[in-house]
Amino acid sequence: MTMTDGGAGTSARVAARVRDLTKTYGKGDAMVRALDGVSLDLVAGEFTAIMGPSGSGKSTLMHCCAALDTATSGEVFLGDRELGRLKDKELTRLRRDEIGFVFQSFNLVPTLSAEENIVLPQSIARRKPDREWFDTVIETVGIRDRLSHRPNQLSGGQQQRVAIARALVGRPAIVFADEPTGNLDSQSGAEVLDLLRRSAxxxxxxxxxxTHDPVAASYTDRVVFLADGRIVDELRRPDREGVLEVMARMSAPLAADAER
Structure with missing residues (x-):
């Protein structure tokens, strides 16, 4: 199943494109096909969720799109650049300058303040952040009164807000978030998801x-569902019930196989 325009029409600008992407591990009888011919467009300015059961290939797909892993075959484009054609230094620069990351475990430097963590990528690149945009990001994430605090002085939700600010402050072309609410309570998780939605x-x-969470997926503009390394469905303007319905439909063949 091929998804090419994100359902947003042909006039929508595409931030990233995946074409016939395959990723395998191992050889012979032990070979695992993590991605099996995935084609997908990620529309600029949209909040997209990738869902699927464990082993469906969702994390592998994200890692290939984010230049953290290399596909076995197929193409990944960020804007007009095909990642497979870039040299190591170019990929490093691309990850630093044009891709933002938000992880489940926050990945903050414990000895740095919140503000120092936020501007760390710019500091490494020896660039000063755009102060007007920095202020906009800080207001958006709502942590101005916590900028001098270190991570151990912040709640989990506040740490994730710092991580999101770090991802946004460099104005990347695209932000990848890997289970960003996985370590948060439901209220903090909802605040983080609302923040991501407003950022888009x-x-x-x-x-x-x-994400594996139907509630988290309901905050997005679009949900793409993977199973066995293939795109099997998608929803636009999703709600929790619609996501659960697709997930139940996807799990039905697995349940039938288990009964045999």
């Missing part, structure tokens, strides 16, 4: 989130 809606940020 209000600031035109392109966000791709891997």
């Amino acid at each position: 809606a209000d600031h035109g940020q392109t966000i791709v989130m891997v």
Whole structure:
């Protein structure tokens, strides 16, 4: 199944494109096909969720799109650049300058303040952040009164807000979020998801989130479902019930196989 325009029409600008992507591990009888011919467009300014059962290939797909892993075959484009054609230094620069990351485990430097963590990528690149945009991001994530605090002085939700600010402050072309609410309570998780949604809606940020949570997926503009390394369905303007319905439909063949 091929998804090419994200359901948003041919006039929508595409932030990233995946074409016939395959990723295998091992050889012979032990070979595992993590991705099996995936084609997908990620529309600029949209919040997209990637869902699927464990082993469906969702994390592998995100890692290939984010230049953290290399596909066995197929193509990944960020804008007009095909990642497979870039040299190591170019990939490093691309990950630093044009891709933002938000992880389940926050990945903050414990000895740095919140503000120092936020501007760390710019500091490494020896660039000063755009102060006007920095202020906009800080207001959006709501942590101005916590900028001098270190991670151990912040709640989990506040740490994830810092991580999101770090991902946004460099104005990347695309932000990848890997289970960003996995270590948060339900209230903090809802606040983080609302923040990601507003980052897309209000600031035109392109966000791709891997999640297993139907509630988290309901905050997005679009949900793409993977099974056995293939795209099997998608929803636009999803709600929790619609996501659960697709997931139940996907799990029905697995349940039937288990009964045999």
